[in-house]
Amino acid sequence: MENATTKFWTQTPLNAINKLMDQTFSWAQDRDDLADMYLDDLKDFKFAVKLFRNSDAEALSNHLDNMDTLSREQLVIAFNEDLGSKFVEDVLGYEV
DSSP states (O other), rough: OOOHHHHHHHHHHOHHHHHHHHHHHHHHOOOGHHHHHHHHHHHHHHHHHHHTTTTTTTHHHHHHHHHOOHHHHHHHHHHHHHHHHHHIIIIIIOOO
């Protein structure tokens, strides 16, 4: 049986992050000249969600640190919307 901590990492809805990924995919479809950039951002977002779902806070924080600035900021804001500022500060190491 899963405990509350495991459920947090595996079952918490990530609505803002999903919306960000949908928007990014849409932008990649609409902008041929920037499609590769948007698809790279989308790949980073999906990997971040995978790390989150695997309860790997350290790897998630490191991944965010190595992302491009704009996409990192977008993802941190989305995590803030989905999980709150305490999670973002305590786990990811960012203030919103």
